[in-house]
Amino acid sequence: MAALLQLSVFAENRPGRLEKMTKVFADEGINILAIYISSIGDFGAVKLIVDKTDEAARSLKEKGFTVSLNEVLGIELEDRPGMLYEVVRVLGKHAINVENIHVLVIESRHTAYLIVEVEDVAAAKELLKNEPIRFY
Amino acid sequence: MFWQQESETIERKRLEELQLGRLQAVVRRVYENVPFYRKQFDERGLAPGSIATLADARKIPFTTKEDILAHYPFGLLAVPREEIVRVHTSSGTTGKPKAIFFTKSDIDRGADLIARCLTMTGMRKNDVLQNMMTYGLFTGALVMHYGAEKVGVLIVPAGPGNTDRQITLMQDFKTTAIHITPSYALYLADVLDRKGIDPRRDLSLKRAYMGAEPYSEETRKKIEQFYGIDVYNSYGLSEMNGPGVAFECERKEGMHLWEDNFLLEIIDPETDEPVSDGQKGEIVLTSLCREGMPILRYRTRDLTAVLPGPCPCGRSHRRISRIFGRTDDMFIVKGVNIFPQQIENILMGVKGVAQNYQIVLESLDHMTVQVEIARDLFDGNVTHLVKLQNVITDRLKNEILVKPKVELHEPGTLPVFEGKAKRVIDKRTL
Numbered sequence: 001m002a003a004l005l006q007l008s009v010f011a012e013n014r015p016g017r018l019e020k021m022t023k024v025f026a027d028e029g030i031n032i033l034a035i036y037i038s039s040i041g042d043f044g045a046v047k048l049i050v051d052k053t054d055e056a057a058r059s060l061k062e063k064g065f066t067v068s069l070n071e072v073l074g075i076e077l078e079d080r081p082g083m084l085y086e087v088v089r090v091l092g093k094h095a096i097n098v099e100n101i102h103v104l105v106i107e108s109r110h111t112a113y114l115i116v117e118v119e120d121v122a123a124a125k126e127l128l129k130n131e132p133i134r135f136y
Numbered sequence: 137m138f139w140q141q142e143s144e145t146i147e148r149k150r151l152e153e154l155q156l157g158r159l160q161a162v163v164r165r166v167y168e169n170v171p172f173y174r175k176q177f178d179e180r181g182l183a184p185g186s187i188a189t190l191a192d193a194r195k196i197p198f199t200t201k202e203d204i205l206a207h208y209p210f211g212l213l214a215v216p217r218e219e220i221v222r223v224h225t226s227s228g229t230t231g232k233p234k235a236i237f238f239t240k241s242d243i244d245r246g247a248d249l250i251a252r253c254l255t256m257t258g259m260r261k262n263d264v265l266q267n268m269m270t271y272g273l274f275t276g277a278l279v280m281h282y283g284a285e286k287v288g289v290l291i292v293p294a295g296p297g298n299t300d301r302q303i304t305l306m307q308d309f310k311t312t313a314i315h316i317t318p319s320y321a322l323y324l325a326d327v328l329d330r331k332g333i334d335p336r337r338d339l340s341l342k343r344a345y346m347g348a349e350p351y352s353e354e355t356r357k358k359i360e361q362f363y364g365i366d367v368y369n370s371y372g373l374s375e376m377n378g379p380g381v382a383f384e385c386e387r388k389e390g391m392h393l394w395e396d397n398f399l400l401e402i403i404d405p406e407t408d409e410p411v412s413d414g415q416k417g418e419i420v421l422t423s424l425c426r427e428g429m430p431i432l433r434y435r436t437r438d439l440t441a442v443l444p445g446p447c448p449c450g451r452s453h454r455r456i457s458r459i460f461g462r463t464d465d466m467f468i469v470k471g472v473n474i475f476p477q478q479i480e481n482i483l484m485g486v487k488g489v490a491q492n493y494q495i496v497l498e499s500l501d502h503m504t505v506q507v508e509i510a511r512d513l514f515d516g517n518v519t520h521l522v523k524l525q526n527v528i529t530d531r532l533k534n535e536i537l538v539k540p541k542v543e544l545h546e547p548g549t550l551p552v553f554e555g556k557a558k559r560v561i562d563k564r565t566l
Contacts, residue, residue: 008516010509012546038518043544045518064330064548066509068516099517 004074004136006115007048007056010066013039021046024063030056034104034115049104049115073116073124074104076134087114087133094127139255139287140248143396144451151452154396156190158424163187163196166430169214172207173432193399193422194410198433204234204375212429213237220428225273226374236275236374237428243282245425246377249394250283253383256392256449257343257368259313261288264340266311268302268320269348271295275378276348280315283380289313296320296554299327310340318351318359319557322491325362326547329511336364345370347379349557350438350459352477354484358491369458375434376421382456390443390455397425400454401433402442405463413444418463419456437463439475467560469503474536476559479505482531488513488524492550497562504541505532511547 011017018037025032034049050056053069060067077083091098100117113136118124128135138144146154166173167184176197177184187193203212210217221240225233238246259265265284269276271293284291292305296317302324305311316324321344328335335341341363346356347370356367371391372379381398382391393400399422402411411417419440423430439462443455461475468474476495483489483505490508497503507528509521525542533539551558 006516008514010514010521010546012544012549017546040518040522043518043521045516045521047516061330061511064546066511066514066547068514070516099519 002136003071003121004049004115005053005069006072006117007050007053007060008068008070009046009048009060010043010068011037011039011046012043013041018046020063021060021065024059024065025050025056028052028055028059030059034102036100036102038100047100047102047115047117070117071121073118073121073128074113074136075116076136077103077112077114079112084114090128090131090133091116094124096124096127137255137258139252144252144256144453146396146452148452151395152190155399155424156187158396159190159193159399159422160184160187162422162424162426162430163432165214166432170212172203172212190399193401193433196422196432198408198420198435199431200435201234201437204431205232208232209235210237212431214430215239215428223273224275224278224374224378226275233273234374238377239428242377242426242428245397246279246380247282247286249377249380249397250280251286252394253345253368253370253380254284254287254289256383256385256451257345257366258386259284259287259289259343263289263312263342264292264309265289265313265315266292266294266302266306266309268294268296268314268316275372275374277315279372279378279380280345299324303328303331303333306339306341312340313343313345314341315345317348317553317557318346318355319349319492319553321346321359321363321367322355323552323554325359326491326511329362330548335362339363341365343368345379347371350461350465350477352481352484353458354481358484371438371440371456371459373421373436373438375431375436376423377426381421385447385449385451387447387449389447390457392447392451392453392455395453398422399424400442400456402440402456405437405439411441413442416441416460439463465560467497467562468500469497469536469538469540470501472537474538478535479532480559482535483507483528486524486528486531489528490547492547492552493559494550495560497560497564498541499564502541503538504543506543506545506550508545508547508550 031051036047038045057067075087102115104113163184219239220237222238224236267277271277343366345368360367368384370379371382382393384391401420402417404411405418419436419438421434422432439460440456461477483493488510490510492508494506529542
């Protein structure tokens with residue numbers, strides 16, 4: 001299974017930062033698949049899943065942004081009620097500590113992924129391998 | 137290796153005899169030629185002939201920055217105007233600058249002092265020195281330039297700024313040494329990092345000479361590590377020639393102050409009394425050899441200490457510690473005296489903090505410390521950033537006893553300094 005990489009960009013909470021960042025993607029023709037902002041007080045990190053990860057990281061760094069690339073878990077969510085509950089229950093059962101979660105919807109509404117940040121991705125994958133869920 | 141071995145290793149006793157003779161001569165010269173000094177002496181009933189020992193120097197009144205300003209431009213000349221071949225000024229933030237004049241022999245002597253400094257740190261004719269100090273009225277670049285020329289190194293007179301070009305010059309001319317302010321060295325490091333240039337691998341740098349503004353030991357370590365070089369601390373001031381007053385030898389343990397050219401005193405700035413070796417105080421300097429504009433007992437406002445004991449390098453000239461700060465730089469928050477260097481020292485020792493920082497004095501009780509985070513240590517985890525913020529806050533509180541507000545900033549967003557840095561923003565006076 002290929003690793004799912006998430007870009008984190010350090011950002012101060014001040015006007016214009018997000019605009020400058022997204023302009024880099026627009027200029028480089030990079031497609032944003034999912035984005036959310038994790039922020040505390042005066043600063044935060046913008047989390048992104050993009051189609052051309054390495055290229056995006058390089059362009060951002062060249063423009064002076066502070067960037068980190070981390071592997072995250074991408075758990076497939078079937079489009080039916082109760083699915084999220086099941087996934088979270090499984091994570092809880094294995095005492096996998098979730099640091100952040102957001103959702104990535106691909107193409108049609110049929111497939112969605114729960115993007116889960118955990119401290120140790122490899123360990124989490126190992127714990128989940130016999131569970132009836134699909135993940136990346 | 138020495139530039140002027142005999143002068144550099146002169147026995148202490150002979151050095152002191154030399155100093156006394158030179159002191160007596162300079163006192164006579166200024167008494168005869170500079171009305172300001174004649175008045176100072178006469179008012180105190182002090183005859184120029186009454187300086188019989190080096191300790192008698194303490195009878196001579198101090199010369200202050202205000203005295204120099206008051207006699208702007210030509211009032212303190214000790215030689216006819218036509219003997220002067222160069223003027224430098226020291227940055228005047230409050231209007232008029234201080235003008236300092238050089239005769240031909242002043243320039244030559246200053247160059248020899250620099251040549252001593254460069255030679256003792258290993259510079260030879262095959263070296264390439266990129267001089268990133270400001271060429272012009274500021275002494276920093278030109279005085280170094282003349283000294284480097286004496287040694288015979290290849291000088292790249294780049295001046296500060298235009299960082300892309302600096303990097304190209306370093307690559308093209310295989311620069312082995314840079315003369316640079318600490319703030320610009322830090323900024324340059326950030327630019328190199330962003331461009332993916334590793335100075336250890338991609339440049340030929342071996343050493344840097346850093347001065348013109350006080351910086352902490354942690355900053356030196358950070359710069360040495362990033363560039364993979366030796367950083368030598370340099371002390372000077374326009375009033376005493378500019379750079380080359382005191383300089384570190386290869387041991388990098390304090391700066392040898394060229395005592396055959398300058399009479400060194402460290403005093404308690406409050407009581408004006410001398411302090412003993414090892415004690416912190418204000419450095420007071422008398423130029424023993426300058427012709428154009430000798431200055432007696434100049435109150436530098438710089439705080440340092442004499443390092444006790446001889447240096448294994450063999451030079452007999454005493455060493456001073458790095459400048460802790462300037463009495464002018466000290467500020468007070470919640471009634472506590474704080475020097476910017478104390479804050480810098482803590483910041484540069486915290487992993488995760490990048491090169492640039494700024495101190496904002498918000499009110500009599502509140503200060504904000506703005507720091508840029510280190511690009512390579514950002515791991516995307518906001519919790520880790522909060523931890524970093526707390527570590528910085530705690531360490532600062534332990535050092536300065538006041539709890540500052542700590543702000544984390546993106547690298548490259550705080551103001552950049554190519555010359556002397558302005559680290560403290562005082563909003564209280566606005």
